[in-house]
Amino acid sequence: MESQTIRHMIEDDCANKGIPIPNINSKALSKVIEYCNKHVMAKTVDVSSGSTGVAASDTMAPAALAGDLKIWDAEFINVDPDTHFDLIKIIASL
Template structure:
């Protein structure tokens, strides 16, 4: 009987997990909240989260935003929107992603690294909403992309497929 108790204790997930950002900040997060990250969930299930979990790709300020998102959404699952279907953002979500472009891109990278799909979808939706009505040149500026075409080549393309630029 004692062996069964110790075996179940070894499998039991910790109540909290400590996440350590790349710049050394530590965040103690309830396991039930942190498992919104597939990566953290797998680490907990594999017994790899008993001490702190190093996150070398996430700085403290961004990890704080990720934890804020997790805490807001608790252990809830996605709202049921079909895969690929756009959903209306809540006021909280709109405010959450009202950050500088660089921070939004860092959030996207963190959500991807941590395998937190709802957060990744939210941040990507914010980028899509930002660029959807931009001209091609503005989208290039937004992403820091230089045109591969000479002005003459671009003029010819714009002439040949003018419908795409309406």
């Protein structure tokens, strides 16, 4: 649901038989899903209280969580050039 294109396909009930994403390999698509999942979890943080419903992060301030996410993002993108290219293709298609 992080991709507006896919979100609209799901909301318009066009995804019953799958969502075609041509010429995308599973390794790159797995990375995109991993990225979206991580960022969705980060969005669940209530900025005013720092609460996520996830026990481990209940003790962390929102600024610390944002800092951790930046570090995670920097490590996440540390991939080989072929994977970078595949990730760009996915982003462009979504």
